Amino acid sequence: MRILLVKTSSLGDVIHTLPAVTDAARALPGVRFDWVVEEAFAEIPSWHPAVERVIPVALRRWRKRPFARATRAEWKAFRATLDAASYDFVLDAQGLIKSAWLAVKAHAPVHGLDFRSAREPMASLAYSRRYAVPWERHAVRRVRELFAAALGYPLPQEAQGEDDGANRADAIAYGLDRARISMSTDGVDTTSAATANDAPRLVFLHGTTWPTKHWPEHHWRELARLATGAGWNVRLPWDSEAEYERAQRIVENLAGAHVLPRLPLAGLATELTAAIACVAVDSGLGHLAAALDVPTLSLFGPTNPGFTGAWGHRQRRLATDFPCAPCLRKTCLLRSSDSGTSAASSPTADAPCFARLTPARVWEILGTMR
Numbered sequence: 217m218r219i220l221l222v223k224t225s226s227l228g229d230v231i232h233t234l235p236a237v238t239d240a241a242r243a244l245p246g247v248r249f250d251w252v253v254e255e256a257f258a259e260i261p262s263w264h265p266a267v268e269r270v271i272p273v274a275l276r277r278w279r280k281r282p283f284a285r286a287t288r289a290e291w292k293a294f295r296a297t298l299d300a301a302s303y304d305f306v307l308d309a310q311g312l313i314k315s316a317w318l319a320v321k322a323h324a325p326v327h328g329l330d331f332r333s334a335r336e337p338m339a340s341l342a343y344s345r346r347y348a349v350p351w352e353r354h355a356v357r358r359v360r361e362l363f364a365a366a367l368g369y370p371l372p373q374e375a376q377g378e379d380d381g382a383n384r385a386d387a388i389a390y391g392l393d394r395a396r397i398s399m400s401t402d403g404v405d406t407t408s409a410a411t412a413n414d415a416p417r418l419v420f421l422h423g424t425t426w427p428t429k430h431w432p433e434h435h436w437r438e439l440a441r442l443a444t445g446a447g448w449n450v451r452l453p454w455d456s457e458a459e460y461e462r463a464q465r466i467v468e469n470l471a472g473a474h475v476l477p478r479l480p481l482a483g484l485a486t487e488l489t490a491a492i493a494c495v496a497v498d499s500g501l502g503h504l505a506a507a508l509d510v511p512t513l514s515l516f517g518p519t520n521p522g523f524t525g526a527w528g529h530r531q532r533r534l535a536t537d538f539p540c541a542p543c544l545r546k547t548c549l550l551r552s553s554d555s556g557t558s559a560a561s562s563p564t565a566d567a568p569c570f571a572r573l574t575p576a577r578v579w580e581i582l583g584t585m586r
Contacts, residue, residue: 227500400482538569
């Protein structure tokens with residue numbers, strides 16, 4: 217059986233789909249997937265043995281210049297790739313209008329979530345087969361249920377329990393092949409100044425998307441001071457210039473704290489697997505650490521860890537008990553406890569819900585995870 221899987225973004229959503237691919241490969245030996253994914257995340261599916269071909273798309277880039285010659289050429293090449301392939305069916309695991317639009321370009325029946333289950337209900341109108349999946353589930357379990365229904369196998373027993381990622385069987389369910397990751401790093405410089413000693417490595421995954429999901433910078437700085445003072449080697453990756461500048465401020469004048477070079481996903485995966493632990497906010501890289509079975513403490517303010525928390529047996533989720541959390545808002549409507557400035561008018565102001573997640577508390581929990 218050959219299936220075209222459509223799950224384009226974001227990084228966390230792509231990683232959440234991996235356990236479902238593993239389930240399918242175990243239940244249906246010989247099943248193969250081609251995977252349509254945003255170009256920025258194309259490395260991830262290539263690390264799973266059941267994925268035969270990764271088909272990158274660049275919707276985020278194409279829509280900025282939809283009529284450019286390069287855009288039209290890349291779209292034509294994408295269509296040609298689908299035209300040349302033969303699939304038993306297409307599975308849209310994203311449930312968005314954009315993913316449904318891509319799915320129908322293949323010459324095969326399209327399966328997906330029903331009207332009440334899809335994130336964008338109108339997407340379900342493009343499907344020939346629709347499946348109901350309850351919303352009151354962790355994102356990983358929702359995708360696993362969709363795959364089981366679409367491919368006709370029983371949901372694995374460990375997926376039927378609580379959505380807390382505590383089952384030991386979950387640790388291998390992502391199915392990532394470390395050898396494939398190593399092959400992806402060929403020619404990539406993954407070394408840094410921080411490799412000079414054998415101190416335990418602690419990675420700070422400090423970057424995220426929503427302003428309200430950021431743990432306060434001064435908290436990161438204090439945690440770095442505590443960790444380096446205890447002999448840990450703190451390492452900070454970055455992707456944007458803003459993240460680089462924040463990382464530099466966090467490590468300033470702290471011996472044992474280092475900003476990594478800018479790395480592709482495979483390089484970041486190598487860094488994560490060498491770490492004794494990670495501290496993360498709600499971010500795609502936090503989910504990557506979970507997929508690699510790296511002990512990670514994830515910090516949650518405005519988002520709900522029960523639905524999108526890092527999933528795996530060595531994952532700890534520390535959520536604020538602030539009265540209005542989780543608010544699921546990208547902009548905080550309350551005043552920052554640190555600056556007294558309205559977060560609505562100053563998006564970079566600290567969300568007050570994180571005031572209760574102190575560096576001392578995070579450091580105490582980290583000590584139990586080693």
